[in-house]
Amino acid sequence: MNEYSSKLLETAVHELARLPGIGKKTALRMALHILSEEAAYATNLGNAVMRMREEIVFCKKCNNISDTEECAICANPKRDENTLCVVEDTRDVLAIENTAQFNGLYHVLGGIINPIEGIGPNDIHVRHLIERVNTEEINEVILALPATVEGDTTNFYIYKLLKPFEVSITTIARGVAVGNELEFTDEITLGRSILNRLPFDDFAK
């Protein structure tokens, strides 16, 4: 006898359980929820997932995911096209957009260099970045990669490639998070925040 009384339920649970962080029990709870909702919800959910996968493209300029050849950010004439922010993936674009502190353009690498997972410089959009710096009028490249060993490796790799160009290369500030106590901040972060201390004038701006 099958574990589930319904093959249709079993298939749906199996597919839902392939989503990240979702186990069999949560998938079953989701499937029963979908069954208890009106039929339109299952149709909307199913179609949204399939249409997204079929129709989404990568922006030809910045590699961000987009509905059109050029994404809404790249196509926006109000954005400062002389400043480029280099990020790992779309989630980082969303996170930075939510701060409302950046008005330039992005360059999405689609990953970072990670030898353990077999991701080398040719597996991410680095060459495309160099091309952009070479052909577009870019004054500043902001490296906004994760504060990890892999992020630092990628930062350094890109830094070396961009050095010959007349472009200022910056990286986002690392230090004590706003609202955090010093005693609970790890030593490396605290150490760096002392080394990279700012004139209070800059801070108060």
Added chain:
Amino acid sequence: MNEYSSKLLETAVHELARLPGIGKKTALRMALHILSEEAAYATNLGNAVMRMREEIVFCKKCNNISDTEECAICANPKRDENTLCVVEDTRDVLAIENTAQFNGLYHVLGGIINPIEGIGPNDIHVRHLIERVNTEEINEVILALPATVEGDTTNFYIYKLLKPFEVSITTIARGVAVGNELEFTDEITLGRSILNRLPFDDFAK
């Protein structure tokens, strides 16, 4: 400007975030995971959800969800059709099936009496249960509802309706969970497990 660079992504995140226990951030993580997988996964997931919602039916005998008019458990000639286990929903059927300790048939109520949420006796399959006891050859009805006030209310309601019939009515044992320490068991459970103590002969069986 839109929060997401893609309307297709936004729609998928919106629909995924309607699943129970899934917030916007998890939904975004799921959507990006679906985008990174091969196209077949999105198609399989979408179709599985839609087909399940469209084609699943409720077993005409026990109200369990099923692919056919009569579910696999009711249709199985090896099951003991004289014993009926009354449960709240499909998840409970799965949980009991997984114990491999029950070989009878089920009756799925589809809910329990809950005045606060406006669920009365006519909103769940109680009348259908009485009909079954009246027409089928049932010797024992096992009440396996949640050990909550609502479960107890429903138990008592069903008990009163079934009393006139020649059928033995039992309920699943409540007591200290296997593997638990006495000192961490709540007083009501511990109290009941003393009141409902068993001859050690029964226990050792």
